[in-house]
Amino acid sequence: xxxxxxxxxxxxxxxxxxxxxxxxxxxxxxxxxxxxxxxxxxxxxxxxxxxxxxxxxxxxxxxxxxxxxxxxxxxxxxxxxxxxxxxxxxxxxxxxxxxxxxxxxxxxxxxxxxxxxxxxxxxxxxxxxxxxxxxxxxxxxxxxxxxxxxxxxxxxxxxxxxxxxxxxxxxxxxxxxxxxxxxxxxxxxxxxxxxxxxxxxxxxxxxxxxxxxxxxxxxxxxxxxxxxxxxxxxxxxxxxxxxxxxxxxxxxxxxxxxxxxxxxxxxxxxxxxxxxxxxxxxxxxxxxxxxxxxxxxxxxxxxxxxxxxxxxxxxxxxxxxxxxxxxxxxxxxxxxxxxxxxxxxxxxxxxxxxxxxxxxxxxxxxxxxxxxxxxxxxxxxxxxxxxxxxxxxxxxxxxxxxxxxxxxxxxxxxxxxxxxxxxxxxxxxxxxxxxxxxxxxxxxxxxxxxxxxxxxxxxxxxxxxxxxxxxxxxxxxxxxxxxxxxxxxxxxxxxxxxxxxxxxxxxxxxxxxxxxxxxxxxxxxxxxxxxxxxxxxxxxxxxxxxxxxxxxxxxxxxxxxxxxxxxxxxxxxxxxxxxxxxxxxxxxxxxxxxxxxxxxxxxxxxxxxxxxxxxxxxxxxxxxxxxxxxxxxxxxxxxxxxxxxxxxxxxxxxxxxxxxxxxxxxxxxxxxxxxxxxxxx
Numbered sequence: 001x002x003x004x005x006x007x008x009x010x011x012x013x014x015x016x017x018x019x020x021x022x023x024x025x026x027x028x029x030x031x032x033x034x035x036x037x038x039x040x041x042x043x044x045x046x047x048x049x050x051x052x053x054x055x056x057x058x059x060x061x062x063x064x065x066x067x068x069x070x071x072x073x074x075x076x077x078x079x080x081x082x083x084x085x086x087x088x089x090x091x092x093x094x095x096x097x098x099x100x101x102x103x104x105x106x107x108x109x110x111x112x113x114x115x116x117x118x119x120x121x122x123x124x125x126x127x128x129x130x131x132x133x134x135x136x137x138x139x140x141x142x143x144x145x146x147x148x149x150x151x152x153x154x155x156x157x158x159x160x161x162x163x164x165x166x167x168x169x170x171x172x173x174x175x176x177x178x179x180x181x182x183x184x185x186x187x188x189x190x191x192x193x194x195x196x197x198x199x200x201x202x203x204x205x206x207x208x209x210x211x212x213x214x215x216x217x218x219x220x221x222x223x224x225x226x227x228x229x230x231x232x233x234x235x236x237x238x239x240x241x242x243x244x245x246x247x248x249x250x251x252x253x254x255x256x257x258x259x260x261x262x263x264x265x266x267x268x269x270x271x272x273x274x275x276x277x278x279x280x281x282x283x284x285x286x287x288x289x290x291x292x293x294x295x296x297x298x299x300x301x302x303x304x305x306x307x308x309x310x311x312x313x314x315x316x317x318x319x320x321x322x323x324x325x326x327x328x329x330x331x332x333x334x335x336x337x338x339x340x341x342x343x344x345x346x347x348x349x350x351x352x353x354x355x356x357x358x359x360x361x362x363x364x365x366x367x368x369x370x371x372x373x374x375x376x377x378x379x380x381x382x383x384x385x386x387x388x389x390x391x392x393x394x395x396x397x398x399x400x401x402x403x404x405x406x407x408x409x410x411x412x413x414x415x416x417x418x419x420x421x422x423x424x425x426x427x428x429x430x431x432x433x434x435x436x437x438x439x440x441x442x443x444x445x446x447x448x449x450x451x452x453x454x455x456x457x458x459x460x461x462x463x464x465x466x467x468x469x470x471x472x473x474x475x476x477x478x479x480x481x482x483x484x485x486x487x488x489x490x491x492x493x494x495x496x497x498x499x500x501x502x503x504x505x506x507x508x509x510x511x512x513x514x515x516x517x518x519x520x521x522x523x524x525x526x527x528x529x530x531x532x533x534x535x536x537x538x539x540x541x542x543x544x545x546x547x548x549x550x551x552x553x554x555x556x557x558x559x560x561x562x563x564x565x566x567x568x569x570x571x572x573x574x575x576x577x578x579x580x581x582x583x584x585x586x587x588x589x590x591x592x593x594x595x596x597x598x599x600x601x602x603x604x605x606x607x608x609x610x611x612x613x614x615x616x617x618x619x620x621x622x623x624x625x626x627x628x629x630x631x632x633x634x635x636x637x638x639x640x641x642x643x644x645x646x647x648x649x650x651x652x653x654x655x656x657x658x659x660x661x662x663x664x665x666x667x668x669x670x671x672x673x674x675x676x677x678x679x680x681x
Contacts, residue, residue, distance in 0.1 A: 038124055045126035052102040052130055058111060063092030067214040067231050068114030071097050073107055092116060102130045118278050119210040119237030154205035159422045161199025162272055167305020168192045169265040196252040203245040210241055240274045247271035272298045281354035289357035296350035303343035304422060308415045347381055377424035384417040459566035459626050460640035462647035462664035465548045465556035467596035469664055472560050483529040484645060485553050486667030493551030494529045512540025537564040554597060569625040569637055580656040584609030588675040595667055617646055
C-alpha cells in the first residue's frame with residue numbers, strides 16, 4: 001500500500017508550489033478587521049449639543065466602499081434632513097457629511113456601508129440632540145449586520161465545487177496507483193467538470209452580488225456600470241472574489257488535459273486561499289490568523305473532496321463488487337483514512353487558532369449568531385473526526401474476503417457530515433462576527449446618553465488622583481465629573497469613594513463660608529468614567545472632596561475649591577497677558593512633570609516668551625478663559641479645552657506676567673514656575 005514514486009514526487013512538487021504561493025500572498029500588507037463596525041462618531045451616540053455640529057463624522061474599524069455608503073439624518077418626528085456630499089478620509093475608514101443648521105430637538109442617524117475587506121453589509125442607528133431641553137428617552141444606539149443569505153448560498157456552491165474538484169485531482173495525483181488497481185469505471189467519473197462548473201458559478205455569483213451591493217438601485221444597471229466594477233476591484237473584497245473566479249476558470253480550461261492537472265490543482269488551492277482571505281479571521285489583520293484560516297480552508301476542502309469522490313465512485317459501482325474490487329476499495333479507503341485523521345485534527349486546531357482572532361469573550365460563542373454557527377460547525381467536524389477514527393481502526397489492515405458494506409456506510413455518513421460542514425462554513429462567512437468590545441457598558445439609558453451640555457457659563461477645575469486625571473465642571477444647576485486614565489479616555493470600573501462615605505458614587509460638598517451643612521452628592525453614571533448630579537450652586541467658594549479609583553489604576557483623593565458664579569476673563573486683560581509674555585526676553589522655567597505616584601521628573605531650562613507661547617496651548621482669545629481669583633493686582637485664570645481634555649491654571653502677577661502654571665492632560669500633571677531676570681518687566 002505504497003504510493004508510487006512518481007506520484008510522490010508530483011505531490012511534493014505541487015505542495016512546494018502551493019507553499020511558496022501561499023507565503024507570497026500572506027506576505028501582503030494586513031488589513032483592518034472584518035465587517036465595518038462603527039467605533040466612534042461625532043457627534044457621539046447620545047450626545048447633547050448646544051449648537052448644530054457642522055459635520056457628522058463616522059469612524060469605522062476598516063475601510064468601506066464609497067459607493068455603498070448611505071447616511072440618513074432625520075428628526076425624531078421622522079422628517080428627513082438634507083445633508084451634504086459624502087466624503088471619505090483616513091484611507092476610507094472615516095466617513096463625513098456636512099449638516100445644515102438644526103433646530104432644537106433629537107435627531108436619528110441611520111447609516112449603512114459595505115466593507116472594503118470582506119464585502120459584507122453593516123448598518124446601524126444612533127441619536128444625538130441639539131439644545132439642552134431635548135429628550136432622549138427610548139432613543140438608544142442600535143446597529144445590525146444581517147445574515148447575507150444570497151452570498152451564503154453562493155459561497156456554498158463555491159466551496160462544494162472547490163472541494164469536489166480538489167478531491168478528484170488530489171485522488172488522481174496521490175491515490176492514482178491505488179485507483180489503477182480497480183476497474184476502469186472506478187476511476188472515470190464526470191465529477192471534475194461538474195465540480196468546476198459549480199465552483200465557477202458560485203464564484204461568479206459572489207462577485208456579481210458584491211458589485212451589486214455597491215449600487216443603490218437595480219443590480220442589473222449596476223453590473224453595466226464601469227465605475228462600479230472599477231470600485232469593486234479596487235478593494236480587497238472585490239479583488240479576492242475576482243481572483244477566485246479567474247483561478248477557477250483557469251482550472252476549468254486546463255483540467256481536462258491530464259498533463260495540466262497538477263497546475264489545475266495549484267490554481268484551485270490558490271482559489272481556496274482567496275476564499276479564505278475574505279473570511280473574518282483573515283481580515284482581522286493578524287498574520288497568524290490569516291495563516292490559520294488559510295490552512296483551515298484548504299485542508300478542509302481537500303478532506304471533503306477526497307472522501308466525497310471515493311463515495312461517488314463506490315456508489316456508482318453498485319452494492320455488489322467482485323472480490324478483487326472489494327479489496328481494492330477497502331485498501332483505497334484505508335489509504336484515505338490516514339489522511340482524514342490528520343486532516344480532521346488540522347482543521348480543528350487551525351479553526352481554534354482562527355477563532356481566537358474573532359472572539360473577545362467566551363460568552364460570545366453562545367450570545368452571537370456567529371458563535372452559535374461556529375459551535376455547530378465544530379460539532380459536525382468532531383463527529384466526522386470520530387467516524388474517521390472508527391473507520392481507520394476498521395480498515396487499517398484490510399484482508400482478502402473483507403466486506404465493502406461497512407466501508408460504504410462509514411464513508412457515506414462521513415461525507416454527509418462534511419457536506420454539512422461546508423454549509424456551516426459558507427453560512428459562517430456571511431454572518432457578522434462579534435463586534436469589538438464596547439467602550440461603554442452602561443446600566444441605564446442615561447449612562448449611555450451622557451450629561452446634557454452646560455447651561456450657560458461653565459467653570460472647570462482639574463487635578464491628578466494617583467494615575468487618574470479628574471475634570472470637574474460646574475454649570476447652572478449641574479455638577480459633572482470626568483475621569484480619564486493615562487491610556488484611555490474611558491477607563492473601566494471607575495468609582496467615586498468619598499473619604500467620609502466609602503460606599504457608592506458619592507462626593508461631599510462644603511458650602512461657602514457662613515453657610516451650614518455638608519452635602520453628600522450621590523452621582524449617577526453618564527458614560528464610562530463620567531458622573532453627574534443636579535446641584536444648586538451658592539454664591540461663594542464651594543469645597544468638594546472626593547476619592548477616585550479605577551480598574552487597573554491606583555487612584556487617590558482630591559479637593560477642589562470652586563468659586564461661583566463663573567466669571568469670564570476680561571478680553572483686554574487676557575490680551576495684555578499674552579502681549580506681555582510675547583515681549584519677554586529669555587527667562588528660566590522650572591518644570592515638574594508627574595505621571596502618577598512616584599513617577600515624576602523635573603527640569604530647568606531657558607526660554608523666551610514668544611517660544612513659550614508657541615509651545616503651550618494658550619488660547620488666542622478669552623473665549624475659554626475664566627477668572628478664578630483676583631487680589632492685590634494679581635490674577636488666576638483657568639482654561640479648559642474639552643475636546644482635547646487639556647486644562648490650565650495660570651497665575652499672573654500685577655505686571656501681567658505669568659509666574660506659575662499647572663497643566664492637566666491625559667496622563668500628566670505639569671507644574672511650571674517662571675523666574676524672570678532682575679529688572680525685567
